[in-house]
Amino acid sequence: MMPAFGSYALLLALALSAYTLVAGSIALRQLATGRYGRLAPERLAETARRSGIASFVAVAAAAFALIWAAFTNDFSVSYILHHSNRDLPGPYKFATLWSGQEGSLLLWAFLLAAYGFVLRLRHRTDVKLFAYASTILAAIQLFFLMLLNFVAPPFALVGGTIPADGFGLNPLLQYPEMVIHPPMLYLGYVGFSVPFAFALGALMMRYPGEKWIQITRRWTMVTWLFLTFGIFLGAHWAYSVLGWGGYWGWDPVENASLMPWLTGTAFLHSVMMQEKRGMMKKWNVWLIFSTFLLTLLGTDLTRSGLVQSVHAFAQSSIGGWFHAFMGISFVVCAYTFWRQRAHLTADHQIESLASRESSFLFNNIILLAACFTVLWGTLFPILSEYAQGNRVTVGPPFYNRVAVPIGVFLMMLTGVGPLLAWRTGSLRSIRRNLARPVTAAGITAVLLVVWGLRPWTDEGSFYAYTVWVFAMFVAVAILSEFLRGAQVLSRQTGRNLLRSTLLLCQRNTRRYGGYIIHLGVVIIFIGFAGSAFNQSQEREMGFHDRMQIGPYTLVAESFTQDSNPNYDSEYALLDVYRHGKLVTTLTPSKRFYPASQQTETIVANHSTLAWDLYTVYAGKNADTGQPVLKIFLNPLVAWIWIGVLIVVAGTAVALAPNRITATVSVEARPRPAQGSLLPVSGGD
Amino acid sequence: MHVLGKRLAQSRLQALVRPALSLLLAAGLAGSLGASDIAERYKSLNHQMMCTCGCAQILGECNHLGCPRSTPMLATLQTDLTSGMDDHAILVDFSEKYGPTALASPLLTRFNKSAWIMPPAVLILAMLGALLVLRQWREHGRAQATANGAGTRPPLTPRESEALARIRRETGGEL
Numbered sequence: 001m002m003p004a005f006g007s008y009a010l011l012l013a014l015a016l017s018a019y020t021l022v023a024g025s026i027a028l029r030q031l032a033t034g035r036y037g038r039l040a041p042e043r044l045a046e047t048a049r050r051s052g053i054a055s056f057v058a059v060a061a062a063a064f065a066l067i068w069a070a071f072t073n074d075f076s077v078s079y080i081l082h083h084s085n086r087d088l089p090g091p092y093k094f095a096t097l098w099s100g101q102e103g104s105l106l107l108w109a110f111l112l113a114a115y116g117f118v119l120r121l122r123h124r125t126d127v128k129l130f131a132y133a134s135t136i137l138a139a140i141q142l143f144f145l146m147l148l149n150f151v152a153p154p155f156a157l158v159g160g161t162i163p164a165d166g167f168g169l170n171p172l173l174q175y176p177e178m179v180i181h182p183p184m185l186y187l188g189y190v191g192f193s194v195p196f197a198f199a200l201g202a203l204m205m206r207y208p209g210e211k212w213i214q215i216t217r218r219w220t221m222v223t224w225l226f227l228t229f230g231i232f233l234g235a236h237w238a239y240s241v242l243g244w245g246g247y248w249g250w251d252p253v254e255n256a257s258l259m260p261w262l263t264g265t266a267f268l269h270s271v272m273m274q275e276k277r278g279m280m281k282k283w284n285v286w287l288i289f290s291t292f293l294l295t296l297l298g299t300d301l302t303r304s305g306l307v308q309s310v311h312a313f314a315q316s317s318i319g320g321w322f323h324a325f326m327g328i329s330f331v332v333c334a335y336t337f338w339r340q341r342a343h344l345t346a347d348h349q350i351e352s353l354a355s356r357e358s359s360f361l362f363n364n365i366i367l368l369a370a371c372f373t374v375l376w377g378t379l380f381p382i383l384s385e386y387a388q389g390n391r392v393t394v395g396p397p398f399y400n401r402v403a404v405p406i407g408v409f410l411m412m413l414t415g416v417g418p419l420l421a422w423r424t425g426s427l428r429s430i431r432r433n434l435a436r437p438v439t440a441a442g443i444t445a446v447l448l449v450v451w452g453l454r455p456w457t458d459e460g461s462f463y464a465y466t467v468w469v470f471a472m473f474v475a476v477a478i479l480s481e482f483l484r485g486a487q488v489l490s491r492q493t494g495r496n497l498l499r500s501t502l503l504l505c506q507r508n509t510r511r512y513g514g515y516i517i518h519l520g521v522v523i524i525f526i527g528f529a530g531s532a533f534n535q536s537q538e539r540e541m542g543f544h545d546r547m548q549i550g551p552y553t554l555v556a557e558s559f560t561q562d563s564n565p566n567y568d569s570e571y572a573l574l575d576v577y578r579h580g581k582l583v584t585t586l587t588p589s590k591r592f593y594p595a596s597q598q599t600e601t602i603v604a605n606h607s608t609l610a611w612d613l614y615t616v617y618a619g620k621n622a623d624t625g626q627p628v629l630k631i632f633l634n635p636l637v638a639w640i641w642i643g644v645l646i647v648v649a650g651t652a653v654a655l656a657p658n659r660i661t662a663t664v665s666v667e668a669r670p671r672p673a674q675g676s677l678l679p680v681s682g683g684d
Numbered sequence: 685m686h687v688l689g690k691r692l693a694q695s696r697l698q699a700l701v702r703p704a705l706s707l708l709l710a711a712g713l714a715g716s717l718g719a720s721d722i723a724e725r726y727k728s729l730n731h732q733m734m735c736t737c738g739c740a741q742i743l744g745e746c747n748h749l750g751c752p753r754s755t756p757m758l759a760t761l762q763t764d765l766t767s768g769m770d771d772h773a774i775l776v777d778f779s780e781k782y783g784p785t786a787l788a789s790p791l792l793t794r795f796n797k798s799a800w801i802m803p804p805a806v807l808i809l810a811m812l813g814a815l816l817v818l819r820q821w822r823e824h825g826r827a828q829a830t831a832n833g834a835g836t837r838p839p840l841t842p843r844e845s846e847a848l849a850r851i852r853r854e855t856g857g858e859l
Contacts (some may be wrong), residue, residue: 125705244745251740347822365814369807380790380799388793395788396742396801397732402803 003077003155007064010106010155013058013113014145016051017138024048024135032205035555045131049120052134055141056117063110066103070096075166078156079103085166085595087565089281091179092169098182099173101303101318104156108299109144109192116141119194129212132201133194140193143325147319160240168595171567175241181233185257188227189295192260195220195267196292199285203336213275218655220271225651231257232644235517235546243601243616245632247640250399255378256298259371263291264365267382269360275424278347279357282337283364285344289333294371296326299565301378352424359417366410371627373403401459408466411525414518418481436480441473460532461490467529471522478515485512506659513654518647523639527653530611538618540626541572550633552613553577557585559627567591570604572617576606588617588629611635724767729771730761733778734788742788757782 027045030036037044066079070093075081083099097108116137123130148154172178195216202212234257239247247253267287273279300322337344350357377394385391419433449455450466455465482501489500505512537549541556548554557573571589575582586604593600599619606613614632623629696737730744737753739746743761760781764774778786790796 032858201741244741247743249741272728278685310734350818351822351825352816353818353822354827361814362811365810369803370809372806373803376799384790384795384799392784392790392796392799393734393786393788395734398789400801401789402800406803406807 002068002072002074003067003157006062006069007155008146009058009062009065009155010148010153012054013109014060014142014149015494016055016058016393017141017145020048020052020055020138021135021142022140023051024131028131028135028205034489043443048138049123049131050115051133052120052138055138059113059145062148062154064104064105067094067097069155070094073166075164076157076162078158079154079156081158081163081166083166083169085168085566087595088166088169088174088568091176092174095173095179095182096169098186099169100150101628102152102156104182104186104303105144105147105152106154107186108190109141109148110194111183111186112137112141112144115191115194118624125215126212128205129198129201129207129215132205133172133197136197136200137193139512140197143321147321151321157409166595167402168593168598171591171593171596171600172241174566174593174600175203175237177233177237177240181230181237183225183230184233185230188223188225188230189260189298191219191223191297192217192264192288192291194223196288197407199288200336203285203340203343206340210275210278216273217271220264220268221651223657224261224370225648225655227257227261227264228651229644229668231261232641236641239614239637240603240605241601242670243603245534245614245616245630245634246531247637250377250396252378253298254373256294256301258283259374260291260294260298262367262371265286266364266371267291269367270364271458272359273360277357281344281346282363285337287364287586289337291331292377293326293333296329297321299327321603354420354427354430355424355624356417356420356422359413359420360615361364362412363410363417366406366413366545366642370403370406370410373400373406377603394430406465407525408463408470411467411474411522412470412519415470416475418515418518420478433480437473437477440476444472445469464529466533467525471526471529475519476523478483478519481515482512505653508655510654513650513652513656516650517647518650518652520643520648520650523643523646525643527636527639527643529639530639531634533635534632538628538630540542540621540624541625541629547629547631549613549631550611551578552633554586554615554629554631556627556629566595567593567600570617570619571602572615572629574604574629576613586613586615588615590617607638609626609638612637725771726761726765729765729774732757732775732788733757733761733786736782736786742787757786 016581023044026037027048030041030044066077068074069077069080070084071090071489073080073084073086079100079102080096083103084093085094088096094524097103116134119130119137120134123134148214179383198212198216198219219416231254234246234254238249238254242249267284270280270287273282274281274284300319303318351359354356377398380394381391383681392524415437416434419430421429421435443466447470453461453465455462482504486500486506489495489504490497493500493503503676505516535549537547539547541547543556545556546553553576555575555577557575559572562569562571569589569591574586574588576584576586584606584608588604589602591600591602592598601616601618604615604617612632612634614634616630617634618628618630620626716816727744731742735741735743735746735751735754735757737746739751740769743754743757757778760778761774764777767779775791779791784790790799791798794857
């Protein structure tokens with residue numbers, strides 16, 4: 001019953017999306033040419049909008065049907081048979097929706113329909129622009145619904161006898177974060193379709209002015225936030241589950257999520273130049289086009305098996321469909337750009353190298369170079385196979401040598417950018433603004449050497465040293481900006497510095513929210529740099545054996561077993577001492593899932609601000625019967641997760657409306673041909 | 685005056701380029717300083733290789749107990765090290781024994797060189813291109829301003845002067 005319901009819901013959604021696309025296109029064409037049909041174009045566009053809303057209901061019904069099938073153990077559905085079992089806990093049955101290819105595509109279609117639903121409900125903001133965006137979203141939706149209906153149907157039935165129990169969910173996915181990481185990541189991936197649709201729509205209709213950027217700003221930021229959070233949830237999951245002691249392995253699928261994040265971040269910065277000064281229009285259009293195409297490439301890499309990856313949970317032949325869709329999307333983007341290029345003439349040009357605009361430009365170039373590096377490294381094995389007949393591996397050593405310096409450079413620019421004024425800044429003011437950060441960086445550089453860090457000994461130490469020195473530079477630059485603004489407000493209002501800082505943030509949420517995000521990024525980089533000093537030990541440990549790592553002594557208290565309907569587990573009980581005092585007891589374990597006949601490592605971690613004591617129970621040595629433990633001491637990892645939370649908080653601040661607006665009224669007068677009326681500083 | 689300006693610009697450029705070159709040199713040196721100790725080299729090298737069992741993990745980080753590939757590969761590495769082979773020879777040896785996918789990054793051979801060259805080349809070219817475009821825009825802006833006869837800035841109105849003074853007062857002269 002439910003599989004049939006789900007299948008029909010998907011068919012209905014396909015028909016409704018097709019109608020939204022066709023009717024919407026006809027209506028917009030009629031409006032553009034002035035040649036009307038029997039039905040007024042406004043009414044036709046309204047039917048398209050309503051059809052789009054209805055398509056959301058249909059896709060939601062299909063998603064519900066699949067989740068229902070998982071919860072009711074309907075193993076007649078092939079997808080449920082292969083990704084669930086009776087004893088699977090409830091939250092993971094919910095996660096079944098995105099644990100395989102068909103479900104992931106359904107999740108994509110559902111989230112896209114949900115974004116479209118909200119967009120279509122808010123159409124009164126700008127009816128024509130929203131009609132264009134709605135039609136473009138319908139075209140994307142149509143592609144995914146075609147895949148779901150004809151290529152990868154999630155409700156395909158099992159032929160012959162239906163097994164009594166399912167084959168279970170991949171154990172790697174049976175972890176709490178897996179219930180939120182994929183939806184977050186997909187919200188980010190899918191969400192970039194919305195600013196893409198607005199940008200393409202605005203270009204198609206030759207939207208006057210830059211208001212569309214203000215309309216889409218929140219969409220873009222929310223999407224960026226989801227993608228950022230999704231990426232770091234994935235990193236945290238990898239750290240907690242994969243058991244190799246790291247959080248980022250430069251795996252092709254990880255790279256696939258990073259690429260649209262890099263171009264999306266570049267877009268978020270450079271679009272401010274278009275909004276404020278009518279610059280970089282062509283650049284911005286291509287940035288958002290590229291971001292959208294990279295989200296498709298990411299899904300393609302994850303699902304098609306184009307590159308080898310530990311993440312490619314479901315590989316199939318849908319790659320061809322994705323390549324075709326990416327090709328069509330590119331052609332549509334390029335054609336629209338070529339047709340409307342005259343509309344994208346910049347209103348102004350960058351006037352000075354020492355200006356906020358040029359810092360945005362260089363920030364963009366570095367972000368795009370980073371994106372190119374990741375794309376190049378991800379696709380190089382395929383190029384290598386084509387060019388020299390054998391595949392090579394492009395792994396962490398490559399990215400650490402090539403991408404890390406680019407990242408460090410980018411971080412430094414994060415500190416310089418806010419110190420520069422819009423249009424042009426005087427050398428005197430730049431020097432004055434740089435004084436504090438440079439002094440702080442200099443002191444840090446000396447202190448680190450005094451503290452014992454020797455950057456000349458190896459590559460890792462050199463990068464860590466550079467990152468920490470630049471991090472101090474950027475952090476002080478950002479904090480100086482807060483302090484400067486708060487001091488002015490404090491003088492004006494008589495409030496103390498803390499309250500003035502709060503008021504400052506409320507008055508210009510975008511600017512100070514952005515600074516908070518930058519501060520979060522700096523903290524994340526501080527955490528990344530700690531990996532240069534990771535330590536690890538692996539050895540067999542019997543009862544009451546001791547292992548020393550850094551300041552910790554680990555004592556193996558016992559090794560035991562446990563069982564529940566879903567899995568059997570073996571685990572070690574390790575007492576952790578520091579300076580002779582018991583700090584904590586860790587229980588790393590190894591699980592065996594009978595349904596899928598797979599094992600999974602469950603890491604036990606004692607995290608502090610200084611380091612993580614990360615323990616892995618590797619199982620028993622087959623020859624000696626002794627338990628084997630792998631212990632890592634990873635410095636500063638907690639700073640990464642703290643940095644992410646600060647980024648999230650900063651984005652929330654940047655999304656909030658300004659509560660108090662400061663206005664200085666100056667009589668309008670004709671603008672002179674050159675030179676600024678008043679030195680302009682501030683803004684975003 | 686023009687020559688003086690050029691020299692000033694050159695000296696500023698040199699002031700920027702010299703520290704940058706020193707930094708690059710330091711990075712190069714730091715990168716080339718190989719670990720001389722065998723244990724250090726063992727750790728460094730096993731992080732430049734991949735386990736070939738299909739787990740797609742760095743050889744030194746393969747956490748599969750009794751992995752059929754990583755254990756013998758690590759033993760080979762230890763043997764190569766004790767036999768006195770240098771790092772490059774060991775990497776070449778592994779590539780020949782276990783295939784090119786056993787190395788975690790491409791060696792600097794023919795086509796593989798492009799893997800290493802392209803990213804920095806793209807970054808440098810993009811930076812140079814941006815600098816050229818910026819220069820062109822600035823010159824274009826100056827030429828336009830001269831053509832419009834806007835060399836002098838119009839005087840501020842009393843309200844603008846007042847606003848400017850107030851801003852300077854409130855920001856302690858920082859703006």
